[in-house]
Amino acid sequence: MxxxxxxxxxxxxxxxxxxxxxxxxxxxxxxxxxxxxxxxxxxxxxxxxxxxxxxxxxxxxxxxxxxxxxxxxxxxxxxxxxxxxxxxxxxxxxxxxxxxxxxxxxxxxxxxxxxxxxxxxxASASVVMEVGRFDLPARPRVPFPVPGAFRPATETDSELVEDWHQQFYEAIEGPTARATSLNRHIAQGRVGLWEDDGRAVSMAYASPASGGVTRISGVWTPPPLRGHGYASGVVAALSIARQDAGEACMLYTDLANPTSNAIYQAMGYRRVGDSISIAFTA
Structure with a gap:
């Protein structure tokens, strides 16, 4: 350039x-x-x-x-x-x-x-967050068993998806943040749920593809349900579904969270770049 x-x-x-x-x-x-x-x-x-x-x-x-x-x-x-x-x-x-x-x-x-x-x-400047950009050069795999199975979210899941998306958004942006609706993504089959024992336990969604690339985001497992690999299961399965639809996958992760970074890399995602968020104050 x-x-x-x-x-x-x-x-x-x-x-x-x-x-x-x-x-x-x-x-x-x-x-x-x-x-x-x-x-x-x-x-x-x-x-x-x-x-x-x-x-x-x-x-x-x-x-x-x-x-x-x-x-x-x-x-x-x-x-x-x-x-x-x-x-x-x-x-x-x-x-x-x-x-x-x-x-x-x-x-x-x-x-x-x-x-x-x-x-x-x-003004003064301070680093708020450092983020890694990851792509997915091959089929993902989860290197450990995860109880349950993947399914696309449907219209009947809308209330649950919207609630979990709001919780995800608040965790990232703060308690006053308001998430946008994912109903359009649900209708397009771009929201995935992981179910275990008959109930939804984790979710993720894929952005509409641009230039053939979709971004996996909104990965959320309610705190009481964490520690079972559900997020790994839903991300891998949703990524496979988008690959099967002819799309390449990418995602961003907070570099301060070594757990999620390790999980995505074990799955097959590859770190290809870094982003940063810097706040200004007078």
Whole structure:
């Protein structure tokens, strides 16, 4: 990727953002996974976030080579950029008096953006979370027996799925966070449940595929039911189901959680990159 200066195009309509980044999604589907899925969700439900913005970084030929997204109240998300390009956007936004709660995404450009932002605004920056990006180059396997079996969630599971998704979201984003509905994912067969002894014990869902890649997320087992391998079972089975549908799988994990990282790697997921989340305070 060239490190030359870019022209940044501000986009405020999700349909326009989807079109602007279509080529990047096809070329870099893993890096653009979050931008693609969030943008698509806003096309379907424009009320999901207030004031979403995207910046398309264009090179001298006019081609889009960098992608940034801000969906308040979340930090600015850097999907694809060099550190130099990220610093260019930081300068542009800081000089225009923009307000940002933080920055996240690819580690090197996010750190470069934060350094420039701090030097220009006088804000303080602190690392909130470090995340690993994993892909799945082969069929997954769980290297130990897991009691129970996998099945796709159906409409009758909607209340349970929504409740568990909310619990997952609060655990990640905090107690005031509100998760979006997974009913569309259920209808498309993209939510999986693990059942043991006739009851659901764990769940996960797969984002709509972008560039042929789906992101496994929302892995949740209620605390009293943990320790039996249910999450491993549902992730592996859902991953196989998406592979059988012709999709490649990826996921993100908190690098501060060595247990989940070890489980996914034992399953066959491979760490291929790092992301970071940095908060700004005045």
């Amino acid at each position: 060239p490190s030359t200066a870019l022209a940044f195009t501000l986009i405020t309509r999700p349909g326009e953002a989807r079109a602007a980044f279509a080529g990047l999604v096809e070329r870099e589907p893993e890096a653009l996974s979050v931008v693609a899925s969030v943008t698509e969700s806003l096309v379907v439900d424009p009320t999901r976030f207030t004031g979403p913005r995207w910046w398309a970084g264009r090179d001298a030929s006019g081609s889009v080579v960098a992608a940034f997204m801000h969906t308040p109240p979340h930090p600015l998300h850097i999907a694809l950029a060099t550190p130099e390009q990220a610093r260019g956007l930081a300068a542009l936004l800081a000089d225009h008096g923009d307000a940002l709660p933080g920055v996240g995404g690819l580690r090197s450009p996010a750190e470069a953006f934060a350094d420039d932002w701090v030097s220009r605004t006088g």
